[in-house]
Amino acid sequence: MTNVAFVALACGLIIGLGAIGACIGIGLMGGKFIEASARQPELMNELQTKMFLLAGLIDAAFLIGVGIAMMFAFANPFAG
Amino acid sequence: MASGSAPTSSEYVVHHLTNLNQTGEAQADIIDFSLINLDTVFWSFGLGMLAVFVLYRAARNASAGVPGRFQAMVEILVELVDNQAKGVIHSETSRKFVAPLALTVFLWVFLLNLMDLLPVDLLPSLWAFGLSSIGVDPGHAYMRVVPTADVNVPLGMSLAVLLMCLYYNIKIKGLGGWLHELFTAPFGNHFILWPINLLMQLIEFLAKTVSHGLRLFGNMFAGELLFVLIALLGGTATALGFLGHVLAGTAWALFHILIITLQAFIFMMLTLVYVGQAHDHH
Numbered sequence: 001m002t003n004v005a006f007v008a009l010a011c012g013l014i015i016g017l018g019a020i021g022a023c024i025g026i027g028l029m030g031g032k033f034i035e036a037s038a039r040q041p042e043l044m045n046e047l048q049t050k051m052f053l054l055a056g057l058i059d060a061a062f063l064i065g066v067g068i069a070m071m072f073a074f075a076n077p078f079a080g
Numbered sequence: 081m082a083s084g085s086a087p088t089s090s091e092y093v094v095h096h097l098t099n100l101n102q103t104g105e106a107q108a109d110i111i112d113f114s115l116i117n118l119d120t121v122f123w124s125f126g127l128g129m130l131a132v133f134v135l136y137r138a139a140r141n142a143s144a145g146v147p148g149r150f151q152a153m154v155e156i157l158v159e160l161v162d163n164q165a166k167g168v169i170h171s172e173t174s175r176k177f178v179a180p181l182a183l184t185v186f187l188w189v190f191l192l193n194l195m196d197l198l199p200v201d202l203l204p205s206l207w208a209f210g211l212s213s214i215g216v217d218p219g220h221a222y223m224r225v226v227p228t229a230d231v232n233v234p235l236g237m238s239l240a241v242l243l244m245c246l247y248y249n250i251k252i253k254g255l256g257g258w259l260h261e262l263f264t265a266p267f268g269n270h271f272i273l274w275p276i277n278l279l280m281q282l283i284e285f286l287a288k289t290v291s292h293g294l295r296l297f298g299n300m301f302a303g304e305l306l307f308v309l310i311a312l313l314g315g316t317a318t319a320l321g322f323l324g325h326v327l328a329g330t331a332w333a334l335f336h337i338l339i340i341t342l343q344a345f346i347f348m349m350l351t352l353v354y355v356g357q358a359h360d361h362h
Contacts, residue, residue: 074094
């Protein structure tokens with residue numbers, strides 16, 4: 001396998017594996033938020049703010065991985 | 081880019097990912113402290129001045145009577161940041177400085193992120209046109225207009241937040257108190273635990289700073305790159321490619337509006353939370 005093939009495979013793995021964690025995390029948190037809203041609708045607005053904040057935190061490592069994978073795809077610093 | 085022939089897709093993407101520095105060439109090493117990304121400096125400074133000017137105008141023309149739309153908008157923003165600050169930072173004197181800082185950070189990061197919604201080629205092609213009219217080869221006319229998609233800006237901001245945390249740690253707890261906390265939290269005061277505690281504290285500071293900056297960078301870089309890739313669809317110059325470009329671009333731009341605001345809000349919230357944590361005693 002050529003180096004280009006390895007880089008492409010690596011980018012796919014970084015994005016794919018990161019997406020697994022991020023999506024499961026958001027799913028769990030979103031489920032808890034909906035359950036909490038059903039139990040106590042008066043807290044819904046306050047919890048929604050916190051939910052969006054947590055969504056950003058959960059996505060952080062995944063998006064950092066996406067940034068690194070994109071960098072390897074287009075501006076590979078180890079090439080040549 | 082060879083003169084006269086169009087760039088390939090990867091050349092187009094790489095061209096849009098290259099910053100304008102004082103050498104005029106793309107950066108060769110990953111880390112090169114001799115280079116300054118002039119386009120990033122220009123846009124971040126200009127938009128920072130715009131943010132400060134907007135807030136200055138609102139404060140200058142603020143009336144105690146029925147507010148106009150502009151004043152009401154700024155008041156909503158100030159109230160949002162103030163509520164978050166009151167919830168997290170429990171010291172009135174610290175809030176006098178940190179709450180306006182959080183407001184500035186929120187507005188500044190939001191404006192920097194907003195540059196991502198401009199069409200990908202708009203400002204770079206104006207820049208290339210301007211450069212070619214004074215005789216410079218447009219293939220070297222690099223211009224990246226989203227400062228937060230350059231890794232230096234978010235990491236610089238999070239480094240400033242780290243310095244503020246260190247300052248408030250020493251101010252609230254005293255240098256001796258803070259050093260004591262460095263060695264005894266989180267596991268307890270026993271001489272075997274001292275190196276473990278110190279290691280955990282250092283890792284905590286490092287991880288908080290790096291993740292604070294890189295979260296914003298990753299979101300904006302990925303968003304900008306996706307816009308460039310969608311623009312490549314339009315570059316196929318077919319009817320289907322153009323339709324795909326418009327549809328995908330619209331959908332992604334609408335989603336990105338949420339991301340822009342959310343990331344600015346998260347950056348501000350984490351600034352407040354980290355400075356607030358410096359006030360807590362373990």
